[in-house]
Amino acid sequence: xxDEQYMKLALAEAQKAFNKEEVPVGAIxxxxxxxxxxxxxxVELLKDSTAHAEILAITTAFQFLGSKxxxxxxxxxxxxxxxxxxxxxYWSKIGRIVFGAFDEKNSYRRCTDTNTPFHPKTEITGxxxxxxxxxxxxxFFQRLR
Numbered sequence: 001x002x003d004e005q006y007m008k009l010a011l012a013e014a015q016k017a018f019n020k021e022e023v024p025v026g027a028i029x030x031x032x033x034x035x036x037x038x039x040x041x042x043v044e045l046l047k048d049s050t051a052h053a054e055i056l057a058i059t060t061a062f063q064f065l066g067s068k069x070x071x072x073x074x075x076x077x078x079x080x081x082x083x084x085x086x087x088x089x090y091w092s093k094i095g096r097i098v099f100g101a102f103d104e105k106n107s108y109r110r111c112t113d114t115n116t117p118f119h120p121k122t123e124i125t126g127x128x129x130x131x132x133x134x135x136x137x138x139x140f141f142q143r144l145r
Contacts, residue, residue, distance in 0.1 A: 003076070003098050006030055007129040010076040010100070013040040013053065014136055020045065024136045027053035027077040029061040029070065036073070037061040053077060054085040058092050070094045071121070078133040080126060082106050086117040096123045100133030 006028060013026025017040035029037040039056035043049055054077050061070055074096040080103040081089060089097060097118065118124060 001033065003125065003128045006035075006074075006076045007078070007098065007100055007133070009035060009038065010078050011129065011132060011136070013038050014078045014133070017041045017053070018136060018140055024140050025053040025077065025079045027057040027075060029057050029073050029075055031061075031065075031070070031073040036064045050084065052082070052085050054081055055088055058088060058094070062092075068092070074098060076128075078129075079103050079137065083117065089122070090117055090119050093119045094122055096125070098125045098128050100127070100129050101137060102126060102130065102134075 010026045010028045013028065014024040015026070017026060018024035022041040022044050024041070026040045027038070028035050037057045037060035039053050039060060041053050042051040042056060045051075054075060057075065057077075058070065061073060062068055070092045072095055075089065075094055076098045078100040080099045080101065081097065082103070
C-alpha cells in the first residue's frame, strides 16, 4: 500500500476521535505491510493529557510485538507530532514517521532549533494528505466556537 492509503486508515481513526468529541488525531503503526496498531486521541475519555493517538498506537505496537523498540515500523499520524509524542517516538526508535497536517502551534519544531527530537535513523515525511487531515481539524475547532 502507498503512504496515502495508510494515511486514509489513520484518517479513519481521526474521524473516530472527531465523533467522540476528541481532538481528531488518528495514528496507525505498520510493519511488513501489516497494520499492527491503530489508535486515536482519547484525552477526554481517559482524562489523561498523555493519551495522544501516537502514544496509544506505539504502546499497542509494543504490546503486539513484545518489544520496546520499533525500528522496522512506520507510524502514520494525521497531525505532526507534538514534543511529548516526539520524545516517546525517539525512545521507540521507530523507523519512519509519516504525518498529514503540519501543526505550527504545537509541533515538536516549535520547541527545537535545527535538531530533530527523533532518533537519528528515523525518516520523517510530512504533508501526506495534508489537506484532508487539516480540514478535519479545522472543522472540529469551528464546531467548538
